[in-house]
Amino acid sequence: MEEKKKILTYAGLKALEDELENLKVVKRKEVAAKIKEAREQGDLSENAEYDAAKDEQRDIEARIDELEQILKNAEVVVEDEVDSDKINIGCTVAVYDEEFDEEIEFKIVGSTEANSLQGKISNESPVGKALLGREVGDEVVVETQAGDITYKVLKIERSI
Secondary structure, rough: OOOOOOEHHHHHHHHHHHHHHHHHHHHHHHHHHHHHHHHHOOOOOHHHHHHHHHHHHHHHHHHHHHHHHHHHHHEEOOOOEEEOOOOOOOEEEEEOOOOOOEEEEEEOOOOOOEHHHHHHHEEOOOHHHOOOOOOOOOOOEEEOOOEEEEEEEEEEEEEE
């Protein structure tokens, strides 16, 4: 079964590549040194430092595997192919929330990069799905568990 493509912006791809490089080059060596140091303390059966270092090593290797899978299935959004008049992945969008009378800014990204605390929403989220393909001036109704939210698209910026 073919894995689902992971859509990334160029910045997201670069961040994942940098994290992978850091884990392979720096973190692996650090944890290997911790394991060696803990082994030198003798009895491993009750050695908390050894157990912690082995747990850390397992977590690092799991994250390396995860990143390699993501990168293997990555599809990068190419800036030249994005229609700047329509909302697409990689765009920063300013919308007006009619219910709360406020302007909100979102960056539409692939699900791998989504981080609501940084204003990055997934193209697969209800808001992301509703905004894709819309233009400045469009009103968008988003169905959520808390009820419908109406946004008006104010501005679209290409920010890939």
